[in-house]
Amino acid sequence: MLEQDTSGSEVWEADSILLEQGKSYVVEAPSGRGKTSLLSVIYGIRTDYQGLVFFDDRDLVSLRSKEWSQIRKNRLSFIFQGLELFDDLTALENIRLKNRITTYHTDERIKEMALMLGIDPFLNRKAGILSFGQQQRVAIIRALCQPFDFLLADECFSHMDRDNSLTAYQLIRAECEARNAGLILTSLNETGLPNTDVSLKL
């Protein structure tokens, strides 16, 4: 439970909620309902909540910094709403920064994904000069460059047109399926995205 008005929320007001690996969840809500907060709690960035959150059978509060970085390297991946790219690095370097931790994908696969999302011409440009929509796609590819059990995607299509969004979504789904991973995707409005298992209203 967050310290804000969460009345009527399927998540915050629920006695308990179970997010299962392998399923895809879409969390829809207008601004200010705590979408980012939910993902941040799961990802261990925010700890200012009441109640208990377990990852497997571990209470998140009990996880040590070393365990968190292991989890963020191998079990949870996050497409941040604020992207968290390094402006001084090129798009490719931003992706590699993550990929080098686990060397999950080959450079070829990275370029293939970039091509798929239509940002391959910008790979060697500094991330800071790309448009927000292009940056979003860089962040998506970066988030896919690691093993994970869950992918947390925070309004990751907000600055993309419908076609690009669908392509990106399909790429994300494919990568999740390859890992048998769960997906938690937040969105401001009805996404109309196909093949989602559970829709949660915040």
Next chain:
Amino acid sequence: MRLLYQILWKDHSRTHLLGAFLGTLAGFVLLLAGIQFYMDIKSVLSENRDLLDPEYIVINKKVNIGNTLGLSGGGFTEEEIAEIEAQPFADQVAAFNSNEFPVQAYTEGDQVPNFITDLFFEAIPDEYIDVKSEDWQWDPEEGTIPVIIPQDYLNLYNFGFAPSQGLPQIPKGVLSMINFKIRLQGQGRGNYDDYNGRIVGFSNRVSSILVPVDFLEWANDKYGYFKKNDPAQVILVSKDPTDPSIIRFLEERGYDTIREKLKSSRMNIILKFVISFLVLVAAIIIGLAFLVFLLSLQLMISRSADKIRRLNKLGFHYREISRPYILLLMLLMAGITGLSLLLTYLLAGQLQQRAEAWSLNISSSLHGIIYGTALGLILLISLANITAILISTKKLCK
């Protein structure tokens, strides 16, 4: 991970780091050169005295008008001698015994001019005396009293008195062959005995007329009737006469000695003062430079705070994030160590050349303690900085 370094090193301040680097370097060179210099001088000082021959220092109380008027005794009380004995620099201490009866020496016969003189005797244990002679023993049966006089007395006569008075100079050997009489006077008229006296040696160490201890004890027993005085002189043996605490102690207590012998002790005091001043300055510089180092790195980290949080969100542990800072620190520290040792080595070479001109023999290579000090300090500074880096990156991370 090259990218990590690329991201985090970008936020350094070249001027801060350069300032900290140069400051620490200057402090190190000052400190190391100071230690090197000190060790050199110390070895020169100890070379100049015979290591096998510890210094014998005869001390007495300063004579003041109170002594002259008989208001205060000029001797050492038992407590004072015990205090001297307790000093760390005093390896052995012995008090001078003196005669407690009148003594006269005179000559008779035709070979030498006749003279008669009042005399005094003092005695200290044999191990304190720099003259070794088979004749240096007292045998009451035989009745010859062996006497050691200061070399200075003979010099005074041979080089001062004799030439000015047209008298012949007397070699040591001849003086030793001269027989003279010694009269020991007990209490009461006519209570005296005459003995043969013989000079058996000349002392450079003790400015007194010495007789064997057992003779003086025997004679004081037999003839003594003066009130027993506190010994006016005390001889002490010090294995390390360069120890500056000797002079300090003597000055505090108002004791006097032949200053020449304690020259190295005095030099040591000055040297220690100069060096400790140098070390103090070096310590302040190193301390300040260390602070600049610490602050520059902390500034660098706080400038990168956003990036560090971001990296942490991407799964980098704070220890991984600290690595670029620690590597930067170690590179700078290695540079400081290397350069300061090199500069100190060059300075030591310069010093050695100069010292050679004064025919002082000092080593041009660095003393082992220099390496130890440099490494120890670098380790200390590095550890403190690494701890600070880890703490501040940890603060930014989950």
